[in-house]
Amino acid sequence: MEFTEKEKTMLEELKSHEKLCIEKYKRHSECANDAQLKSLFQGLSEEESKHLSSLDQIGMGTVPPMSNEEKPLPTFTAKYKAMLSPEKTADMYLCNDLLSGEKQVSHMYDTATFEFRDQNVRNFLNHIQKEEQKHGKMIYDYMTANGMY
Ligand SMILES: [Fe+2]
Numbered sequence: 613m614e615f616t617e618k619e620k621t622m623l624e625e626l627k628s629h630e631k632l633c634i635e636k637y638k639r640h641s642e643c644a645n646d647a648q649l650k651s652l653f654q655g656l657s658e659e660e661s662k663h664l665s666s667l668d669q670i671g672m673g674t675v676p677p678m679s680n681e682e683k684p685l686p687t688f689t690a691k692y693k694a695m696l697s698p699e700k701t702a703d704m705y706l707c708n709d710l711l712s713g714e715k716q717v718s719h720m721y722d723t724a725t726f727e728f729r730d731q732n733v734r735n736f737l738n739h740i741q742k743e744e745q746k747h748g749k750m751i752y753d754y755m756t757a758n759g760m761y
C-alpha cells in the first residue's frame with residue numbers, strides 16, 4: 613500500500629498521540645489512590661499500546677484484523693463518598709485529564725478517517741475511534757460511581 617504525504621503525516625501524528633496516551637495512563641496509574649483506578653489505567657495503557665502497534669502495521673502496509681468481540685465494560689464500586697477529600701480530588705484530576713485526552717484523540721481519529729484513500733484503513737481508524745470512546749465511557753462510569761461527574 614502506498615501512502616500520500618498527507619496520509620503519512622496523519623499516521624505519524626496518531627502514533628505520537630498514542631505514545632502520549634500510553635505514557636499518561638502508566639504515570640496516572642502510578643499516581644492513583646484508588647486501586648480500581650490503578651488497574652483501569654494500567655489496562656488502558658496496554659490497550660493504547662495495541663493501538664500504537666496497529667498503526668505501525670498500517671504504516672507498513674498491512675491492516676490488522678479487527679476483533680468483533682464486545683468485551684463487557686467494567687463495573688465500579690464507590691470508593692469515595694460525596695464529600696471531597698484530598699485523595700478524591702487527586703483521583704478526580706487524573707480522571708478529568710485522561711477523559712479530555714480521550715475526547716481529543718477520538719476527534720483526531722475522526723478527522724484522520726476522512727483523509728485516507730483505502731477503505732480498509734478508514735474502517736480500522738473508525739474501529740480505533742470507537743475503542744477510544746469506550747475508554748472514555750469507562751472513565752465516565754468510574755467518575756459517576758464516585759460522585760465525580
Ligand atoms: Fe488509543
Ligand SMILES: [Fe+2]
Pocket residue numbers: 633660714717743744747
Ligand atoms: Fe484511549
